[in-house]
Amino acid sequence: MVSKKLEKAINEQINAEFWSAYLYLSMSAHFANEGLDGFANWFHVQFQEEQDHAIKFMNYLIAKGNKVELKPIEKVETSWESLLKAFEETLAHEKVVTGLIHDLVGLARSENDYSTENMLQWYVNEQVEEEETAQSMIDSLKLIGDNGFGIYTMDKELGQRTHEPVDTSATD
Ligand code: OFO
Numbered sequence: 001m002v003s004k005k006l007e008k009a010i011n012e013q014i015n016a017e018f019w020s021a022y023l024y025l026s027m028s029a030h031f032a033n034e035g036l037d038g039f040a041n042w043f044h045v046q047f048q049e050e051q052d053h054a055i056k057f058m059n060y061l062i063a064k065g066n067k068v069e070l071k072p073i074e075k076v077e078t079s080w081e082s083l084l085k086a087f088e089e090t091l092a093h094e095k096v097v098t099g100l101i102h103d104l105v106g107l108a109r110s111e112n113d114y115s116t117e118n119m120l121q122w123y124v125n126e127q128v129e130e131e132e133t134a135q136s137m138i139d140s141l142k143l144i145g146d147n148g149f150g151i152y153t154m155d156k157e158l159g160q161r162t163h164e165p166v167d168t169s170a171t172d
Helices: 004-033 037-063 083-110 114-144 148-158
Strands: none
Touching: 004 037, 004 083, 037 083, 037 114, 037 148, 083 114, 114 148
């Protein structure tokens, strides 16, 4: 079992992961409305990944004999003034998530909870990738600027992204 304090913190993180999923689903819907189906697809895959992150945490708590408590998901924005703004928000949000994951590592360490610390390493690595991906989308969009053909090409490319399910088992 993990401590009550860690159980509470992981349940809060589960909520944060579902909130992230909600945020990216909302971005996906917004860009689908704008006719940018490739960007919508990219955010939809992101939505699916965030659900995987939440479920992986849930499976960990269950494996440890702890209680999962699903809390209400806060409202998210429904529109963004540009693609660049949406990806800047994505990067800022992922940085916040990185901080939350690091806080969890700190808490697990302070309790000498080695299995939780070990499980969290997966998320530590995942956050490096999440931030790098968001940053590279921002870089591409800045290069493209308001070149319509560039946006069209990027949209087509992002339409190819598919969801590669995360291993949501408690120990991987
Ligand atoms: Fe976007 O990352 Fe979850 O943890």
